[in-house]
Amino acid sequence: MKLFGLLLGCGLSQTLDERVAILEDAVMQQHKEIDQLKQRLTKAETEISVLESSLTCGGAAFHDVCGCASGYAYYQGECVPSDEAAARAWIEEFNVDYQFYVHDASDAYFAYETNITDANLAAAGAASARFGAWYSAHIPHAIRVFDWKNFEDPLLKRQFSKLLGNSNSLNAEDSAALNNAMNNMNKIYASGTVGDADRCVYLEGAEEGGVALEGIMANSLDYNERLWSWLGWRTNVGDALRPHFETYVEMKNKWAQVNGFEDYGQYWRSDYEMPEDNFNDMAVTEYEKIEPLYVQLHAYVRYRLGEVFGNDIFDQDDGLLPANVLGDMWGRFWTGLNQFVVPYPDAPDVDVTEELKAQGYDAKKMFQLSDDFFKSLGLERVNEIFWDKSVIERIPDVEMVCHPTAWDLGNGEDFRIKMCTDINMDYLLTIHHEMGHIQYDMQYAWQPPQFRDGGNEGFHEAMGEVMAMNVATPEHLRAIGLLGPAGDEETEYQTTINFLMFQALQQVATMPFTIMMENWRYASFNESITTDEWMEKFWQMKNEWVGVKAPAERTEESADPAALYHIANDYSMMRYYSRTIYQFQFQKVLCDACGHTGPLYTCDVYQCEAAGDKLKILMGKGSSQYWLDQLHEFTGDDEATMNADGMRDYYQPLMDWLVAENSRLGITPGWDASKTEYHPFDENMDFVGKCAENKAAPSVKPLPFADFIQQYIKA
Known part of the structure; x- marks a missing residue:
């Protein structure tokens, strides 16, 4: 009936291609609805099986014998082996098929991420559905039959814990909301561009002869071009991500809570298996050992960037670094600044x-x-x-x-x-x-x-x-x-300092960025920071912890943290x-x-x-x-x-050099987060431009989100 109605509704004024497109969309929607019905049927069958088992056993716990002999449990109308030997045999057999289905789905997802088309989208969705149907049909056996928490074999117990420890699911409505939020964040991030009258620019991987936003953020000598890139990415991507990111946080918290955690941040920290959930405290304490080096590095970088982009930008009383000049789109790694801050430009360059x-x-x-x-x-x-x-x-x-x-x-x-x-x-x-x-x-x-x-x-x-x-x-x-032979003692010393500076721009500079980002997320998950103050608190923490400020005032309509790949794609930053x-x-x-x-x-x-x-x-x-x-x-x-x-x-020689160099240059390390000032800029910047004609509608389609694959993808 739906297809017939669509045919009647097409009208003679529409072209054949337009009518075919409408029909294809309708067919895809019907396939989607069929897949959803299949998943609901599988879930219902599982629930009926569990209910039958409970009723037959008079409501006994899943691992009780229910009239079965010792070492057996009642499941789906019969007594089945439930001892550790049976569990070991079951999981070995389970893993054979598990590897097949994970590979099937991962292969389809890889194909989609490397060639974003409707056909690859459909294939990825179908592979994910196949895995889900198989998993839903098999995992209840382990849940109902094996008392794995009391296994004597510690390795087998750990294996079942990894498989089943967080196996509770959201209800259908919440699960759909989470998947939709993740799908849309994936789509928005992957299709993000910034444009003006002359160009439409991707984040990375520039087309032949072109430039990528990451290239601008690493190499441009024009402060305003970097500002255009920075603001454009957050306007076109961050603003669009905001509602989906709010849903993501809410639903991930619900999922964590049905699995026994206070919030999703606590679930993430559980990866470290610390009994008192004190890993974050340990992490912050360790940063205190590196912070003095970071403060010296920050001061030296601020001075050198003032020489490049203008002291009127960097001589402000707050001492904060503008976020748009730090070498990449997020200021996560400062290696792009090496060309501006290398201590000994005439010594061999370790940037090869x-x-x-x-x-x-x-x-x-x-x-x-x-x-x-x-x-x-x-x-x-x-x-x-x-x-x-x-x-x-x-x-x-x-x-x-x-x-x-x-x-x-x-x-x-x-x-x-x-x-x-x-x-x-x-x-x-x-x-x-x-x-x-x-x-x-x-x-x-x-x-x-x-x-x-x-x-x-x-x-x-x-x-x-x-x-x-x-x-x-x-x-x-x-x-x-890739590097010439060693020189005399003085040259080698200079090469060493250049090398340590290059390393520090990545390793030292990223530490406050990362620990601050993760603590903001922990506070967002546990609601000590509420959604109506996300951006305000984010930039307060950024000012205080990292000594970095937004180059322009930010509002709660955006989601600057989520404009980073790892945040939009559900990766822990710790x-x-x-x-x-x-x-x-x-x-x-x-x-x-x-x-x-x-x-x-x-x-x-x-x-x-x-x-x-x-x-x-x-x-x-x-x-x-x-x-x-x-x-x-x-x-x-x-x-x-x-x-x-x-x-x-490791960095002590660089620390000694920075202290001496900052003193020689008359630089006072540190910053005052209470005095944030913004450099004037053109508030009528165009962030769409040619992108409107190149990508009137993003071609990236939402990819069905699959938690089970993420373990296998490292970013």
């Missing part, structure tokens, strides 16, 4: 971008260089599937999500990376970071799916970072022919904070294994198989063991915990 280009590096050659690095440690090379299936450059004339991500597609052999590589130092380090994720994935591939993750979320991120920090050393860059500390602890262990002597910042573990042997053991454990136990074994220290002492010591 120009050398990469001079030597003819392309994306594949950069990835092969990274693969060689891992092989030199005695670790695994990536397989042919990786080279065949990965997408490492923007595909011409195809809309895709360019944000770099490493994918474990769930079957133990299919690993891929998706990114739009540019030929520069930042991307060289990003490649090693993402390949670090892939190496971790390969090393724990022998584990059951429930344990295919890092010891905690920060371990996985740290593994990528520790590889990148080795590659960035002058020692390594010389070893692979993983990126804790990894920055872990990587120095990991590096110390690896360098000791290699017999390194001298300062840690001179260590490069390239070609050291002893380091690889240590890494194999740690990575191979996956999440099968509590992270502190893993850290104790890896370091050989039974008292080891997350500790920033190593990071502070």
Whole structure:
């Protein structure tokens, strides 16, 4: 009836193409409704089964025998084995099919993110529905039959905990609201552009001969162009994200609460398995060790940026840095500022971008260089599937999500990376970071799916970072022919300070950004910050913690935090904070294994198989063991915990240099968040321009959100 009505309603004035489009939309809607009915039917059948079991057993608990012999439980009209041996056999069989369905769905999602079309959208939705139907049909057996919380085998108990520990679901209405919010945030972020009369600009992965917003934020010498880019992204993306982000926070809190948590922030912190939920307190305490270095770095950067963009912008009484001049769209990493703040411009430059280009590096050659690095440690090379299936450059004339991500597609052999590589130092380090994720994935591939993750979320991120920090050393860059030979003692000192500055712009600068962002989210989830003051409190915290201000006044209509990929896509940020500390602890262990002597910042573990042997053991454990136990074994220290002492010591030469240089320049470090001032700007900037004709309606369609896949994608 719906299709017949649509045919009558088309009218003779419409073209054949228009009528076909209307019919196609109607067919897709009917398929969607059929899928929803199938899911409701599966859920109803499960509920009936559970009810029958409860009634037959007179309301007894699921693990009671209900007239069955010892070691059996009543389920779906019969007595089935319920002891640990049966549980072990059940989960082994379950995992065979689980890997198939996860791979099926992950493959479809990868295809969609690398080629955003209606056909790929439909395929991803269908694959997600197949997984959901299979999962819903099988998981009630484990819930009803096995008393897993009382298992004697600790590994089996941990495995079931990973599978079932947070298995309660939202009701249908709330689940639909969450999925809709996540789908729309995905769509808005992926299709975001900023335009003016002459151009329509993507965030990253510029078209041939063009520029990306990230390129503007890293390289433009025009303060107002950076402001246009910064404000445009938050106007076109942040404003649109706001209502969906509010729904996301509300529904994620509801989900956390039905699974026994006070709020979603507490659920995230549970990844660290701290009995008193005090991991955030530990994280803040460790930052206090690094904060003095950050304050000195902030002051020096402020002075140098004043020379570039004008002291009238930077001589204001507040001492705050405008957020639009910090090297990327969010001020998360300051490596784009190296060209402006390098301490010794005449000393060898550890940013080897120009050398990469001079030597003819392309994306594949950069990835092969990274693969060689891992092989030199005695670790695994990536397989042919990786080279065949990965997408490492923007595909011409195809809309895709360019944000770099490493994918474990769930079957133990299919690993891929998706990114739009540019030929520069930042991307060289990003490649090693993402390949670090892939190496971790390969090393724990022998584990059951429930344990295919890092010891905690920060371990996985740290593994990528520790590889990148080795590659960035002058020692390594010389070893692979991207940096000239060492000079005299004075030249080497200057090269060292340049190197430590380059590293600090990424590692030190990101720490207050990340810990502040996560504490804002924790406060938003626990409602100590209410929705009507989100932006106000966000920028207050940004001013106070980070010494950074918005370049223009912000309002509650926007959602500046969500204009970052990780926030819009439901990633915890604590993983990126804790990894920055872990990587120095990991590096110390690896360098000791290699017999390194001298300062840690001179260590490069390239070609050291002893380091690889240590890494194999740690990575191979996956999440099968509590992270502190893993850290104790890896370091050989039974008292080891997350500790920033190593990071502070690593940067001591730079700290000494910054204190002396700031004093020489007459710079007073610090800022006053109570005196925020804004530089005048053109309030009639155009943020749409040519984008109106290029993308009158975003071509990106909402992708069905699937929590189960996120474990396998590292950003």
